[in-house]
Amino acid sequence: MTARNDYEPLSEDSLRARIGAIADVAKRLGNAPEDWGVREVGDGNLNLVFIVDGADASVIVKQALPYVRLVGDSWPLPLYRAYFEHEALSRQAVRDPGSVPEIYHFDPDQALIVMEFLSPHTILRQKLIRGETVAGLADFLGDFCARTAFRGSELSMDSGAKKADVAIFAGNVAIPAITEALVFTDPYFAAEMNHHTPGLDGVIARLRGDVALKIEAQRMLQAFASNTETMVHGDLHSGSLMCTDAETKVIDPEFAQYGPLGFDIGMLIANLLMAYFSQPGHRDETACADMQGWILSVIDGTRDRFNTEFRHLWSSERTGMLYPATLFEDQGHDSTPACDRVLKDLWADAMGIAGIEMHRRCLSLAHNADFEDIEDPAIRAPLEARNLMMGRELVLSRFDTDLPGRIGAIARRHNEENFL
Amino acid sequence: MTARNDYEPLSEDSLRARIGAIADVAKRLGNAPEDWGVREVGDGNLNLVFIVDGADASVIVKQALPYVRLVGDSWPLPLYRAYFEHEALSRQAVRDPGSVPEIYHFDPDQALIVMEFLSPHTILRQKLIRGETVAGLADFLGDFCARTAFRGSELSMDSGAKKADVAIFAGNVAIPAITEALVFTDPYFAAEMNHHTPGLDGVIARLRGDVALKIEAQRMLQAFASNTETMVHGDLHSGSLMCTDAETKVIDPEFAQYGPLGFDIGMLIANLLMAYFSQPGHRDETACADMQGWILSVIDGTRDRFNTEFRHLWSSERTGMLYPATLFEDQGHDSTPACDRVLKDLWADAMGIAGIEMHRRCLSLAHNADFEDIEDPAIRAPLEARNLMMGRELVLSRFDTDLPGRIGAIARRHNEENFL
Numbered sequence: 001m002t003a004r005n006d007y008e009p010l011s012e013d014s015l016r017a018r019i020g021a022i023a024d025v026a027k028r029l030g031n032a033p034e035d036w037g038v039r040e041v042g043d044g045n046l047n048l049v050f051i052v053d054g055a056d057a058s059v060i061v062k063q064a065l066p067y068v069r070l071v072g073d074s075w076p077l078p079l080y081r082a083y084f085e086h087e088a089l090s091r092q093a094v095r096d097p098g099s100v101p102e103i104y105h106f107d108p109d110q111a112l113i114v115m116e117f118l119s120p121h122t123i124l125r126q127k128l129i130r131g132e133t134v135a136g137l138a139d140f141l142g143d144f145c146a147r148t149a150f151r152g153s154e155l156s157m158d159s160g161a162k163k164a165d166v167a168i169f170a171g172n173v174a175i176p177a178i179t180e181a182l183v184f185t186d187p188y189f190a191a192e193m194n195h196h197t198p199g200l201d202g203v204i205a206r207l208r209g210d211v212a213l214k215i216e217a218q219r220m221l222q223a224f225a226s227n228t229e230t231m232v233h234g235d236l237h238s239g240s241l242m243c244t245d246a247e248t249k250v251i252d253p254e255f256a257q258y259g260p261l262g263f264d265i266g267m268l269i270a271n272l273l274m275a276y277f278s279q280p281g282h283r284d285e286t287a288c289a290d291m292q293g294w295i296l297s298v299i300d301g302t303r304d305r306f307n308t309e310f311r312h313l314w315s316s317e318r319t320g321m322l323y324p325a326t327l328f329e330d331q332g333h334d335s336t337p338a339c340d341r342v343l344k345d346l347w348a349d350a351m352g353i354a355g356i357e358m359h360r361r362c363l364s365l366a367h368n369a370d371f372e373d374i375e376d377p378a379i380r381a382p383l384e385a386r387n388l389m390m391g392r393e394l395v396l397s398r399f400d401t402d403l404p405g406r407i408g409a410i411a412r413r414h415n416e417e418n419f420l
Numbered sequence: 421m422t423a424r425n426d427y428e429p430l431s432e433d434s435l436r437a438r439i440g441a442i443a444d445v446a447k448r449l450g451n452a453p454e455d456w457g458v459r460e461v462g463d464g465n466l467n468l469v470f471i472v473d474g475a476d477a478s479v480i481v482k483q484a485l486p487y488v489r490l491v492g493d494s495w496p497l498p499l500y501r502a503y504f505e506h507e508a509l510s511r512q513a514v515r516d517p518g519s520v521p522e523i524y525h526f527d528p529d530q531a532l533i534v535m536e537f538l539s540p541h542t543i544l545r546q547k548l549i550r551g552e553t554v555a556g557l558a559d560f561l562g563d564f565c566a567r568t569a570f571r572g573s574e575l576s577m578d579s580g581a582k583k584a585d586v587a588i589f590a591g592n593v594a595i596p597a598i599t600e601a602l603v604f605t606d607p608y609f610a611a612e613m614n615h616h617t618p619g620l621d622g623v624i625a626r627l628r629g630d631v632a633l634k635i636e637a638q639r640m641l642q643a644f645a646s647n648t649e650t651m652v653h654g655d656l657h658s659g660s661l662m663c664t665d666a667e668t669k670v671i672d673p674e675f676a677q678y679g680p681l682g683f684d685i686g687m688l689i690a691n692l693l694m695a696y697f698s699q700p701g702h703r704d705e706t707a708c709a710d711m712q713g714w715i716l717s718v719i720d721g722t723r724d725r726f727n728t729e730f731r732h733l734w735s736s737e738r739t740g741m742l743y744p745a746t747l748f749e750d751q752g753h754d755s756t757p758a759c760d761r762v763l764k765d766l767w768a769d770a771m772g773i774a775g776i777e778m779h780r781r782c783l784s785l786a787h788n789a790d791f792e793d794i795e796d797p798a799i800r801a802p803l804e805a806r807n808l809m810m811g812r813e814l815v816l817s818r819f820d821t822d823l824p825g826r827i828g829a830i831a832r833r834h835n836e837e838n839f840l
Binding site: 153154159160163164166167168170171173176177180181185188189191208211212214215218219221222225226227228229258321322323324326327328330331333334337338341342345 | 573574579580583584586587588590591593594596597600601605608609611628631632634635638639641642645646647648649678741742743744746747748750751753754757758761762765
């Protein structure tokens with residue numbers, strides 16, 4: 001986790017030599033390194049990603065770059081994030097088996113992970129833009145978020161082991177710092193790297209003039225930076241999900257940290273809502289209505305499955321020090337009201353995160369293809385405005401107990417509005 | 421912070437040899453080690469404490485024991501807590517200069533700290549039991565709590581430095597685990613090591629049958645175990661304060677950890693309230709009324725000074741990433757409502773902690789001399805009952821914005837009641 005003097009960013013050629021030297025991986029691929037097909041396919045902001053095709057198999061080689069790819073080498077970023085990605089993938093594989101790619105090799109000095117090539121999976125965000133659905137998506141997402149949240153918390157974990165893990169992940173400073181600035185603060189003033197679609201100035205002035213909204217965003221930042229309830233994926237948007245028409249996997253947990261129980265599910269719902277609001281920019285009215293209906297059904301289904309799975313784990317795996325059975329069941333006291341309370345707090349955080357994520361993806365540095373792929377700003381702006389205004393409602397209403405149940409209704413209402 | 425093979429608990433004789441070998445300390449004391457006066461005075465639960473009197477000066481030698489002194493060697497406790505005590509003292513000395521004893525020497529292998537001998541200071545708890553007042557106490561306490569809370573948080577600290585510090589203190593597992601069990605959980609069921617004054621059974625049954633109360637206590641545990649807002653002293657009761665009639669110092673931060681901003685001020689107020697409720701067991705009616713009036717004035721003054729100092733630091737030292745001026749003042753937006761919000765959340769935690777501390781000190785393992793020194797259980801029980809019932813009110817009302825301002829009134833009301 002300190003300086004890597006021999007670190008070298010891979011090229012297609014140097015990859016053959018380096019990966020060829022890893023016996024397990026070379027054997028898996030089958031033929032000689034010089035005969036492998038090697039393609040760089042990284043479209044993210046922070047890494048090189050290669051697909052390596054051998055005679056017998058294909059693998060992914062992911063290597064961290066020492067700067068933010070989107071911005072260039074003026075924004076350095078520590079390579080140790082590959083270590084945290086590896087640590088996070090290992091934990092997620094245990095907490096929700098089958099949910100993440102299998103790891104074949106990890107080289108901390110090269111900030112390099114060799115892992116399962118998911119095929120014929122494609123990034124969920126692209127599928128949503130194309131109008132493709134995924135069977136079982138809601139159940140997968142609800143289970144993943146509930147299981148990783150619950151099993152990574154002191155509802156389940158031994159407190160000593162959890163604290164030791166907090167100490168490990170507290171070393172991941174630079175990556176959370178990106179989230180801290182870009183997500184929670186930059187959207188709410190004219191920060192240097194911000195950009196936004198022309199036509200939104202009026203809506204943006206309304207958001208940036210709303211002191212109550214800014215206070216809630218900073219309260220959420222305070223929670224994000226200081227609340228170590230569980231290990232979160234930290235970047236669980238539709239670009240971190242790879243799907244076939246019936247299977248989903250979670251990738252890219254390099255933003256993993258200890259954070260609020262509701263963080264991942266909140267960010268995820270925000271990104272599904274952005275997919276929802278952007279649909280009119282991608283297809284005709286009928287196809288759009290179908291796709292929007294499906295996306296809302298995924299949101300409802302994810303929320304419901306999350307709650308069901310969380311409650312199931314509460315009753316079957318509550319082995320940590322929080323809300324112990326000694327204090328409830330063993331005293332003849334039903335712990336359901338305690339679980340209700342935990343879920344209420346969790347959803348208040350989730351709805352706050354969701355609203356902020358909806359803001360930052362239209363106002364801060366890193367926008368979403370859902371909106372960005374709509375070329376005409378005159379079409380894009382009113383859709384983004386709906387998204388921004390719904391984000392505001394989620395943040396300001398986040399303590400309403402019935403809010404998670406009304407997400408679909410609020411989205412439909414905003415989808416009819418013209419805020420420009 | 422790992423095994424200390426040469427660790428040896430000091431005796432009065434071995435102390436002379438070991439401390440005599442520390443040139444700085446030996447020089448400070450003046451005469452030859454064999455001529456020093458050495459007294460073991462530890463009355464706490466976890467440590468050996470010696471006063472060493474030399475010709476020129478006196479010093480305190482504090483050494484951690486590898487078990488809980490109160491219980492014996494059946495309850496082992498890691499020696500590395502001396503390291504955390506030293507780390508915490510160093511930070512407190514910077515954040516509120518003059519508030520803690522000066523450190524002369526630290527030996528991590530022997531879990532041993534040599535520090536300033538405070539004289540003629542005595543433990544505040546003893547003074548309160550004796551009916552002695554301390555000039556300037558409220559201002560000192562309010563300043564100490566506000567300064568250490570604010571300056572140890574991301575309202576002030578650089579986030580990278582704060583996260584690095586969180587990683588360090590996450591290594592202090594065993595000590596927070598004591599708090600987690602003894603404070604938040606054990607009071608609310610018949611835990612093995614609990615004991616309580618005869619006559620309280622009815623009140624205790626009422627508390628332990630109150631599911632809403634237990635849920636709030638566990639919510640506070642969740643916050644205590646997962647909320648790294650600032651470095652807290654962690655054990656700031658009246659036994660951790662040493663006073664003359666006009667000066668106060670804070671000692672014994674071996675329970676230091678990152679925790680909620682409101683933790684220390686909450687625990688402190690709880691202990692002042694216990695001093696208040698126990699007064700009728702220590703003196704006649706007139707003297708009692710005077711002393712109770714003074715204690716409530718200290719509580720009010722501490723709260724007010726805390727708020728004043730916190731707001732002063734907010735406006736003069738808000739250099740961290742939370743609620744940055746770029747987002748408020750630089751946009752022409754007054755940040756006072758944001759500070760109000762932070763203080764509201766802080767006090768909700770403080771009042772919750774206060775109520776729970778008032779419970780655990782009468783119901784769990786480690787009771788307070790305030791009540792314990794009242795020999796007759798028939799006198800002690802009704803006073804403890806008032807304390808327990810007020811604790812319940814604080815926990816259940818902790819989100820009421822006006823609650824901190826009503827502490828004195830609530831205390832006076834409970835002081836008139838007979839709950840048995």
